[in-house]
Structure formats: C-alpha cells, structure tokens
Amino acid sequence: MxxxxxxxxxxxxxxxxxxxxxxxxxxxxxxxxxxxxxxxxxxxxxxxxxxxxxxxxxxxxxxxxxxxxxxxxxxxxxxxxxxxxxxxxxxxxxDERLSALQSCLGRLREKDRELIRLRYFAENSTKQTAREVGRSADSVYKSLNRIHDALLLCMRHAVKMESFPTKSLRAEG
Known part of the structure; x- marks a missing residue:
C-alpha cells in the first residue's frame, strides 16, 4: 500500500x-x-x-x-x-533528491529541524510557528531562510557528488 x-x-x-x-x-x-x-x-x-x-x-x-x-x-x-x-x-x-533532502534534514541542528517540522510538516504559517517557539515572526522567517540556504547547498552537494556530507549542517546566523 x-x-x-x-x-x-x-x-x-x-x-x-x-x-x-x-x-x-x-x-x-x-x-x-x-x-x-x-x-x-x-x-x-x-x-x-x-x-x-x-x-x-x-x-x-x-x-x-x-x-x-x-x-x-x-x-x-x-x-x-x-x-x-x-x-x-x-x-x-x-528519488535521489528526496533521499538527499532526508539526509540533509538529518544533519540539521535539532532546533532547526524543529522549525522545519513546525513550519512545513505541521503545515503552520510562519506566524503560527513563531508563536509555538516563542519567537518573533521576523526572527523565524530569517532562520527559515538560513535553513533553506543550508539545505539547498547540502542537497546540491549531495546530488552532484552522489554522496552526502558527513558533518552536520548549521544554519549560521
């Protein structure tokens, strides 16, 4: 099924x-x-x-x-x-991209993964996500942008190299 x-x-x-x-x-x-x-x-x-x-x-x-x-x-x-x-x-x-995304998500810091989970998997708006984590919407928006950039870089590397980076990802900022 x-x-x-x-x-x-x-x-x-x-x-x-x-x-x-x-x-x-x-x-x-x-x-x-x-x-x-x-x-x-x-x-x-x-x-x-x-x-x-x-x-x-x-x-x-x-x-x-x-x-x-x-x-x-x-x-x-x-x-x-x-x-x-x-x-x-x-x-x-x-399938390759999905696998790369899953691997890259796993390399994020826990708090970054939690933001992604709340925003996209729980299908919350950025404002709802901000309320849940006790931060301003602007702060969460900026964090999500940094996380997106880190995930995009990781996925490009993973798909291009056909292997995943071994170090954890950190959305700087």
Missing part, C-alpha cells in the same frame, strides 16, 4: 502529460492502480515501482486514446514512449 501511495502522484503527472481532461486522467490513474493491485505479485521486488506503474499507465492511456481517437489529435506512440522514458528518469531524479 505504501508503494501505491508514494507512486500515485507521479503516475497522475505522467497521465496528465498525455490526457487533456483531469477527470479522464484521474479515472486512468484509478484503472492503473487497480491493475497494479491485481498484478502486484508480478512486480519484481527491487525494481522501480513507479516505472512499472507508468508502463501500465501508458497502456491505459493507449486504450483511452483508441476509444476517444475520433475526438482529438493525440501524441504518437513514439512520442508517448519518449515521455514515458523521461517520466521514469524524473522519477529516479526525484
């Missing part, structure tokens, strides 16, 4: 690139997820789950195109394969 939930948005993004109507795209995502669920025993553990889902989605989109082919002009099958390949590549890049 975790794999399905993590992949659903990426599969929807792939389908939306190929299907003009959101309602149709959402229906195709549901069809794709049903097929993935029914064929889960055919998924090879250790391979890219999103890529597998996108390949199933591609066939659902092809069927959709065949059934609605008289209404609109759509992408050629060759172009769809190229989009499919690009989507899988973006999926891998997204």
């Amino acid at each position: 975790k794999l399905f939930l993590q992949s659903e948005r990426r599969i929807l993004g792939f389908i939306l690139a190929l299907v003009p109507h959101l309602a149709d795209a959402e229906d195709l995502v549901q069809e794709t997820c049903m097929i993935m669920w029914n064929k889960f025993d055919q998924f090879e553990k250790g391979t890219d789950f999103v890529a597998w889902g996108i390949s199933i989605a591609r066939y659902r989109v092809l069927n959709y195109r065949r059934s609605t082919g008289t209404r609109r002009v759509y992408f050629s099958e060759n172009l769809m394969r190229q989009i499919d390949d690009a989507a899988v590549g973006l999926s891998v890049q997204g």
Whole structure:
C-alpha cells in the first residue's frame, strides 16, 4: 500500500502529460492502480515501482486514446514512449533528491529541524510557528531562510557528488 501511495502522484503527472481532461486522467490513474493491485505479485521486488506503474499507465492511456481517437489529435506512440522514458528518469531524479533532502534534514541542528517540522510538516504559517517557539515572526522567517540556504547547498552537494556530507549542517546566523 505504501508503494501505491508514494507512486500515485507521479503516475497522475505522467497521465496528465498525455490526457487533456483531469477527470479522464484521474479515472486512468484509478484503472492503473487497480491493475497494479491485481498484478502486484508480478512486480519484481527491487525494481522501480513507479516505472512499472507508468508502463501500465501508458497502456491505459493507449486504450483511452483508441476509444476517444475520433475526438482529438493525440501524441504518437513514439512520442508517448519518449515521455514515458523521461517520466521514469524524473522519477529516479526525484528519488535521489528526496533521499538527499532526508539526509540533509538529518544533519540539521535539532532546533532547526524543529522549525522545519513546525513550519512545513505541521503545515503552520510562519506566524503560527513563531508563536509555538516563542519567537518573533521576523526572527523565524530569517532562520527559515538560513535553513533553506543550508539545505539547498547540502542537497546540491549531495546530488552532484552522489554522496552526502558527513558533518552536520548549521544554519549560521
């Protein structure tokens, strides 16, 4: 179930690139997820789950195109394969970036991680976050900016070097 939930948005993004109507795209995502669920025993553990889902989605989109082919002009099958390949590549890049972000977050000081948690994971505004930590909104805003800069630098380094820095991050200021 975790794999399905993590992949659903990426599969929807792939389908939306190929299907003009959101309602149709959402229906195709549901069809794709049903097929993935029914064929889960055919998924090879250790391979890219999103890529597998996108390949199933591609066939659902092809069927959709065949059934609605008289209404609109759509992408050629060759172009769809190229989009499919690009989507899988973006999926891998997204996974690398997510991994880098998680590693970089883990290297922040505890109080900086707490600000990030309160602001983004708890979905608080900067003012709400400031109230919770007993600081001014301006102070929290400046701290968040420094933390963002530190995370961005760490992630660029991690993705570029394909390894993560070993020292902890400190948002100076």
